[in-house]
């Protein structure tokens with residue numbers, strides 16, 4: 001490993017699609033030195049472990065598996081002049097911006113002109129969901145499952161999958177590729193969350209889908225032996241994949257000067273990706289939890305361009321206005337609109353917490369400037385045009401009864 | 404090295420059970436010069452009652468006055484403070500507040516303070532409403548008044564017994580894991596214990612089998628004077644940012660049955676809410692119950708309203724080896740055997756004191772001819788947030804568990820040494836690996852790679 005710099009123009013925290021895309025854009029823009037730090041032994045972020053497709057369509061117009069996609073991103077960044085350090089944990093964010101890190105070489109401090117946080121998201125655990133029962137081995141998130149499979153080890157042979165977000169289908173595909181046969185897929189609500197594949201998909205693959213079902217208890221001492229369902233049924237199984245309900249992996253914010261958005265759990269940003277503390281930016285799944293790699297990548301590029309402008313021409317210091325919101329909106333990104341050049345994110349991203357239909361409107365100075373009828377489910381992307389700075393922007397969602 | 408010496412064909416003392424009590428007993432007898440063997444049926448130590456507790460080092464302020472428990476807790480507390488630095492053991496000097504939440508509870512405070520004083524805990528202090536709020540600004544509005552017990556502390560419930568046993572090993576003790584005692588015979592001078600690893604000959608036996616204490620008495624003596632009635636306690640652990648919400652250990656006014664729902668920090672930088680007190684028949688089922696957990700969460704938020712904005716990191720439950728009576732069941736039998744049973748809810752605090760008491764019991768009978776070796780003080784690795792961690796020094800090989808900041812060097816150390824981890828659970832207790840907010844989302848793969856072939860109870864289905 002080459003030595004870490006004590007001072008640098010740009011530090012990117014996280015070598016996933018968002019961080020690598022931003023690093024590449026900034027380095028290509030010229031005039032500044034960019035390092036990417038990642039705590040894992042290899043750069044590439046989550047796609048590194050997703051042995052399946054689809055990756056790369058948006059970025060490279062090619063259908064790729066996760067690992068080859070990750071490799072391509074890393075190569076592009078390196079050929080743009082980006083230096084990547086792996087095995088480096090960022091442990092603290094201080095004003096400056098200054099960051100504290102640790103690696104095998106011990107703790108160190110790096111002072112930068114700009115820091116981009118792109119630390120991604122993780123799934124919500126069994127503990128956070130307060131699922132009852134014993135604590136045997138074999139209860140895993142999809143992320144942990146893929147990491148284990150990568151080592152050539154199988155944590156179980158016929159698990160149950162909880163959840164029907166896209167990542168649950170990723171779990172299903174990873175299981176199949178490894179010769180593991182899930183015995184059921186369980187969805188607490190009455191609809192499959194993922195837009196694609198359809199609810200038929202698991203059945204087509206021989207895995208029944210049980211809707212309107214919760215897991216009330218996990219059984220087993222050393223290893224999982226079964227799960228009890230809210231329907232009274234018990235499934236014989238040797239594992240449980242607790243999938244989805246992603247949340248930003250943002251523990252670094254807790255003791256930092258950076259303000260977190262209570263709804264997303266990630267940092268509060270403006271359309272340039274700027275955080276509440278000068279010099280800090282954020283992009284990717286850290287902002288709102290899970291999106292596709294392609295989406296995180298284009299977000300990284302857009303915010304990378306804003307960082308390049310910040311370093312070279314400067315951005316107006318005016319933090320702008322918070323976007324007001326009303327109705328059952330569970331997340332809104334960016335949270336602020338600041339005056340400045342047409343750079344950074346080009347749309348507003350919203351999420352709802354429950355499946356609902358309703359009228360979604362964007363208001364500017366009190367009048368509606370955009371709107372649409374909404375029919376959405378949790379974890380789905382909802383977009384609105386980006387409002388102008390200084391116009392008292394507001395997003396309003398009037399539900400027409402939840403489904 | 405004493406611990407690499409061949410096993411003697413006859414031990415002085417065989418201790419059944421490597422819970423915190425067995426570990427402290429082994430330390431005490433081995434340091435006195437006895438040839439000690441510890442027989443534990445699980446893959447690793449601390450797999451029974453000692454695997455899940457609140458980690459409070461009690462003063463004994465609320466123990467029955469004049470009881471053996473009160474004496475052992477006080478002696479255990481004192482000895483822990485005396486030896487902890489030499490063993491590398493942490494201490495969080497939080498102090499406790501016994502808080503009244505109703506008129507009735509407020510009326511009970513003076514009596515409890517009187518009891519504390521009679522138990523020798525005289526450094527207590529009454530806090531009226533405003534003083535209480537100043538001491539603990541985050542408390543819910545219903546909190547009326549309290550008294551402070553300054554020497555109620557928080558410790559590491561797993562490193563402490565690990566250190567006791569490591570010190571025992573350094574004084575020549577043998578530890579056999581996956582070694583279940585299934586019977587035994589006493590021939591008037593010696594015992595031959597039947598175990599899953601073959602016979603073990605010993606002069607004396609100490610039953611420290613926790614949740615199986617009555618069974619072991621029955622098995623070896625054909626009689627028992629108590630019955631274990633397991634009492635489950637469920638807990639919720641909150642993520643590190645919640646650590647700042649409470650400075651003291653927040654205790655309720657205890658009832659006759661239980662110390663009640665506590666909110667306190669952990670030595671690893673989390674905040675804990677629990678335990679419940681649920682009587683049950685099973686000695687193994689530490690199952691979690693969702694409605695109970697919801698209720699715990701709600702109670703936690705009444706005590707500290709800001710908890711509503713904090714995330715849950717982990718859930719666990721422990722089983723107290725309670726009996727039909729409240730007091731400790733420590734007794735000496737004519738068959739060269741001592742039973743240390745019913746160490747229900749203060750064993751972590753009392754263990755070192757219990758060991759002193761049992762040593763005295765044993766020596767009252769006959770003056771031992773052991774020669775105490777020069778004491779050695781092996782120190783256990785620090786995994787608490789009260790002192791610098793391994794990731795803060797070079798050469799750690801990289802951080803493997805990012806939530807708990809566990810390094811590769813720490814994992815390797817725990818898989819080696821005089822008492823290597825033998826199960827994932829044992830490895831977690833020694834290092835905290837996978838015990839943080841992501842519960843293995845990031846480190847499961849690296850951990851599987853590092854432990855492959857090293858654990859007698861492997862991580863994966865096809866090891």
Ligand SMILES: Cc1cc2nc3c(=O)[nH]c(=O)nc-3n(C[C@H](O)[C@H](O)[C@H](O)COP(=O)(O)OP(=O)(O)OC[C@H]3O[C@@H](n4cnc5c(N)ncnc54)[C@H](O)[C@@H]3O)c2cc1C
Nearest residue numbers: 014016017018038039045046090119120284285291292293
């Ligand atoms: C199981 C699974 C399957 C998926 N399947 C698909 C798919 O088929 N197609 C698709 O398009 N998308 C898929 N996705 C989504 C896609 O992988 C993510 O959207 C994308 O990886 C997000 O990129 P990111 O850069 O924001 O974060 P990540 O890829 O999560 O990268 C974050 C990086 O930050 C590092 N990091 C975090 N904290 C620190 C720190 N303190 N110090 C140093 N480094 C740190 C991490 O090690 C990590 O490498 C899947 C996701 C999962 C979990």
Ligand SMILES: Cc1cc2nc3c(=O)[nH]c(=O)nc-3n(C[C@H](O)[C@H](O)[C@H](O)COP(=O)(O)OP(=O)(O)OC[C@H]3O[C@@H](n4cnc5c(N)ncnc54)[C@H](O)[C@@H]3O)c2cc1C
Nearest residue numbers: 420422424444451452453457459584613636721750751752
């Ligand atoms: C919810 C809860 C909260 C608590 N909070 C606190 C606290 O804050 N402070 C405090 O001081 N105390 C606390 N305690 C109490 C403390 O945890 C117990 O008193 C203590 O762990 C009892 O230890 P032990 O060694 O007697 O039993 P155990 O830990 O059960 O040890 C007995 C061992 O014997 C082994 N064994 C059994 N049968 C056999 C056999 N046939 N052959 C070989 N081995 C065998 C078992 O596997 C086990 O490892 C709490 C307890 C609980 C459950």
